[in-house]
Every structure is written in structure tokens, then in C-alpha cells.
Amino acid sequence: MKEGAQKRKVYIDERLFERIRQGDQDAFRELYELSYKPLYAFLLSYTQNSEDAKDLLQDTFVQILKKCDLYREQGNPMAWMMKIAKNLFLMKCRKEKYTDTNYDDMENALGFDGISNADDRIVLEKMFEILSLEDRNMIIMHDISGLKHREIARLMDMPLGTVIARYNRGIRKLQKEFGDKL
């Protein structure tokens, strides 16, 4: 195990996929435990609907299970898994023709009521309210999933500078919004 890799927020051992390929259910369980939270956050950011995000999360893991033998070691399996999640979301969009909804409509759909800590809930609510999809995704991918900016740039087909700028802009907006409130 590489030392640098272990410093990641979410570290997934690439050997897990080998074990899954060999039919090790525990390995899949381990993979799920490590990745389902960031993946859910990422999908929720896209769908802005907890039910849709849940469905897509389920589909993502089924696909991971199906496609695990196609996984090639590339540093961070989280980027690969997020790519699958994103593709599933895009496919769903094509099929259902997603339309933009305003925040009031989606507020209930996000399912933030289930968060016990009010401050956490407010932060998430503001995050979905004031940040654009791209800015929000940058924060989720970097801070929740533990992807490096370079990996995000590759995953999202964006220049590295844009990724960093968007991430910083998102964080600054949130900081400005809350100031000393919390």
C-alpha cells in the first residue's frame, strides 16, 4: 500500500476489485462502505432528488459489480466509480429529459429533513441553494470523495485551472454566506 494514497480522505485499495472479480462478497461490501457516501453526495448534487440519487446509487453499484473486471489500475478507483455514476445520471437524463427545477420545488426532494444537526442541514441547504452544479460538484468531489483537483479535471474534462477556480469560488461563496452566523 502506498503511503501517499493512504493519506486520501477516502482510500480504496485497488486490490478490492481483484477480490470482487474472484467472487469475494466481503470485498464488495468493503468497497460499498468506503464509497457509497461520496457517491450518494455526488449523485444528489446532480439529481437534486434523494429518491433518484438512491436509485442511481443502486444502479451504480450494480454496474460496478458487473464491470469490476474491466477496471484497470489507475490510481484512484473513486474517479472510475464516479464516472460510472455520472454516466448513469446522463443516461437517465436522456431518457427522462430532466428539466431544471427551482430550489423551492427541490427543497423537499433533497431529503435534508433527515439530518439531525441543524447546522449541518443549513450548510447543505445553502450549498444547494447558492452554488451552481459545477461549483457544488467540485466541493463534493474534492472534500467528500477525496479526489485531487487533477483527477477531477480529468474526470470532468475540464482544465485544471477551471477546477481549482470553481472549487475556491464555491467555498468562498459558502464562507461569505455564513460569515459568523454559525
Add this chain to the structure above:
Amino acid sequence: MKKKELKNRIECGFSELAPDIFEAVMEEAEIQKVAFCQLKSEDTGMSAQENADILQPEVENSELNDDNLFMLKGRFMKYALSICGVLVVACLCLFVFLANKKDSLYIVLDINPSIQVEMNKSYQVKGIKGLNEDGKSVVKEIQWKKRELVQDLMDTIIQDVVDKSYLHENEGILVTLSIADKNICYDLEDKLGDRIDKKLTELDVQGVTTAFQKVENNSANKGRKVLEEELAKNYGLNQEQAKKMSIMELIQYCQDNTQLELDFSKSSVKGQETQKDKEKVTKEQKTQSKSSQIKETTTQVKQKDSKDEEKSLEDEYSENISEETTVPFKDNESSSGGYERQSQKVTSPTTTTESSAQVTLPVSPQTPVQTTSPASSEPLAESDRTEQQESEGYSSQNTEGSSENDSSDYTVNTEEKEIKYTIEGESEYQININNIDSGKDKDELVYQNIKQITCTSAGNINILFKDKVIYTSSLRVVIRDEKGNDIACRVVKNNKKQMTVSAVGMVKDNRYTIIIEGIHREGSNQAVKITKAFIAKDLMTQSKIRKITVKDMEFVTLEMKSETYYKDTTVKVKDADGNQYDAKIVEKGKDEIKVQILGMKLENSYFITINGIKTYKENNYGSVTKDFNIVYKEIDSFKI
């Protein structure tokens, strides 16, 4: 809030929010019969190896693969469609560009400044370009307008090059026409030639030779370079040498040493012939000086007695009479009633009178008599006559030659119906001129083959022929206004019974004369010239009057809806009873016309008609009519 704290809160929030759906995933996997279904069955006794064997085909035929395939297809389709779209747009642009290019006609004027003029088929200028340094400087300084007629531009260019001393007497102008359509080519040659000659005469620059050469539309070379290359390629002239030659030298070289087809303007031809005649006369004088015998021959009135001959001539005349615009010679009452149409290709100074006149020149046995039309239908001034003779292919060689020698003279005795000619030399000519038709008969003959001329609202002229006609390669149509100026026109459609000519610059209700050359009646081989006057009645314009304002009971301002162009503009004002008022245009602007009308009264309604206006897009000038009332509000209130 600190960044770290913010990140923690986001992370905590999502941790709490994310549902643990592992069981659901496994159930779904089982439904979809993915690997773990088999892994689960390991518990039921199946080996991991067997599961792995099952996994492989499952993965290969998985739904995701299909979906990915769909995605790929979708993406591919998107890209393919985008590329196709771009290609289609590019093709369209290219087509439009090429179509525009194709529509363009180019002429190159070489004096020393070489200037290229691009124009459309209506001879309206699209752009001009200097091809050398002098050309560029001329182009930079001359004032020209887009859609201006190329003849007008030619005036401006000639004026400029003469002013700047680029063009002097006895120099040459080479006009290169890159036009595929031969008819347009010939037409343009005539028009430009006439205009250049006219301008040079006006500027008193004499002896300038204007030559025309035709090149292929897609020729890479332009102007004199085409000629230089041709001379270098086919006539062994050194290209460097050709480059150093002036335009006049090039033209001269072509005439003397090559068989290249250069056409010349009328005055250039005249000039060249005069020069040749002079040379010839000088030579003749030298050779004949030793045995100068002046042979005087008296022309006498002759009457032909042979009835067969008369009949045959009559038949010939009656066959050609409907096609010929030239005047047939009608028999004198006192004569035996025959038609005689004999004349000489070599010009004799024909003198015509309205009364019956006969001219008989001694006929040379060596010189064959040709039956071409000799003179115009009406008495012409001497200069006109010479011009007409020349235009009809008559040479002035003998006349001028004889006058140089001071040994020829002729007398006309109209009372005795006898014209006497004395011509030096061995050749003897005979012209019998009998009674010339009166104007009425002449008109009937001239217009005989044209049944009807109608003018469409768009400015096309439809000519309906009585008899079926056949067009020769030298078909040429000229439309001339009453002042004698040519109107730009071209044949757009022709068939045996009808011809359509498109014109630019005609004004509604003006009288024009159309001259058609190079056609003949079906069944006849002799090409004729047809002339007919017509009034451009039905021309229309899209110009519209937006608003009329009256000032001081005298000045009426018409505000136009679009930019307006004027030519021979006139104004007519009538009241409701049809009484006409004196009116004149005092100001013509782009968007408004100011008219002064005398004698208008309050509370009367008037109709104002402006003729000779058009919009930017139109070719010809039509008229607009609008009614207006004069009501003074103050006076109305005073009455109440």
C-alpha cells in the same frame, strides 16, 4: 466560518444523509443475475471458479455494455450530425460564393493604369481594382458608386486618366472582356466602345485606338498579360519585349503580325481606315503620276426595259421586304414599275431626295455588283450618312480617295431626276435609285415584323414577332432613349416568336427605341436590323410615400418609406376634378422630395404623381401617386 469547519459540516451532513442500500444493491444484482448471485450460490455449493466463468459472459452481454453502446452511438450520432451540418453549411457557402463569382463579369482596362472592373449581368459595377501601381492610384482617387453602370464608370476613368496625362493622342486602350456569354460580350463591346469614343471626342483626345479582346472567364491572367502570353506562346515574341511594349505597340503588333482577333471601337476602325486610305492614296498617287489619265464618266438616268428582270427584282424585294429595315427602292410612276436594289459595297456618295431620283454610275465589268442596302430610309445629313454607311459595312475608301485627288465630283439634279458622278479610276459603278418611300410606308416596313412590344412592371421588354425569326450569333439589342443615350440591356430569353430583353435605367412613360440586329426571318438567310419605338408604360416601383406635409400652401414634402433614386423625375398634380396644377420638384433627397405646387386651395384634395423614381433594389424608374388634403386646423376651429 472556517474552511475546515465548513468542510466538516458538509461531510457530516452527507454522511448522515447517505442511505445504506447495500441489501438493495445485492437484491438488484441478484435480479440482474450478476456475479454475486453466483457468489451467493457459493453458499449453496457452487464454486467461485464456476461463478467467475459465469461472470465473464454476463459482463460482456451486460446492460451497461448496451447502454454504453447506446451512449457511444448517441455521441457518435451527435458528432456525425454536427460534422454533416458544418459540411452542409460550408458547401452552401461555397455554392453561394461560386454562384456569385459566376454571375460576375470582369473587364480589364489597360491604358497604362490597368484597372479591373467587376460587374453583374446588368452592367452594374460591383467593384473595381487596380492591377498595377498606377491602376491602384487611379482607383483610389476616382469617385464611383456601387451599382453604377459600367459605361458611366468608364467615363469617369477615361476622364481621370486623361486629366492625369496617362492617356495621350494616338495611344491605345486595351479592353479585356472575361465574359462567357458572347451576346453580352458583343453588346458590351459596342456600348463601351461608343462611350469611350464619345468621351475621348469630348476631351479632344484624338487618334486613340480602343481594342477589345475576349478571354475565358476563368483565365488566371488579366488584361494585357493575356495578350503578352499569347504573343509569346504562339508568335514567338519575347515576353520581356512584350512587357516593354506600350498598349498601342501591342495592338499594332497584333494587327501586323498575328491573326489574333481584336475588335475595335467604331472611331478606332474609322481612324485606322483613314490612315490606311491615306497610305494607299499616297502609293496610288506615286504609281499613277506618270500616266495620270482622268477618266470622266457621266452618270445617266437609266431605265431597265427588261420586264423579266423587273419581276425577279420585285420578287426578291417582296421576299426580303418584311425583314429589311433598309429602304427598298420603289419604282417611279414614270418608270416601268420595277424595284431595283442595286448598290455598291464600295461607297459612292449617294444623295437621296424625297422626290424621285435615279443615280446611275458606270458599272465596271471587273467589279461585281453586290446587292446590299445602300442608304437610310430618310434623307440624312452628310455626316449621318457616312456614319450609317460605315456602320453597315460600307467603306469610305473611294470617296475619300477621290476627293484627295480632287478629280471626282458629282452633281445632283433633282428636277431632272438625274445625278451625275465622276469618279477617277478604272472602276465604274452603278447605283439606281428610284423613288424613296414616304415616311408612312417606311414605318410600316421598318416595323413590319414586330407585332407588339410590351413592358413588364419589372422592366423586362417582351417583343412579339409576327413571323418566326432565327437569331444569328451576332444578335445585338440596343435600347435608346429620346436623347440618343443607350440604356443598359441584355437578352434574357428568346424563342422563334418572342424575345425578352431586360433593361436597366428606363423611366416610366418615356419613349425608347429598340434596335435588334442579327436576326432573320425563318426561311430567309439575310440578317436584318429591326427598329421600333415604344413607350415604357407599365414600369412599377416599390417606392412608397410615407407621409405628406404641406407648408405655406405651396410647398409639399413627400417623405419616402425607403431610400429613393431619381432619373428624369417629373411631378404632376391634379385636383379631384381633374384640373392640373403647375408643379415642380425643388429638392430631391434620399428620403424625401420637396415639390412646389402653385394655386392650391384650402380644404381641397389633390393627387400627386411622381414619375422617375425607384428604390435601391430596382432597375428601372416608375411612378407613385398619393392623394392629400389641405386642412388647416386653426381655420377649422375659427369656423366653429
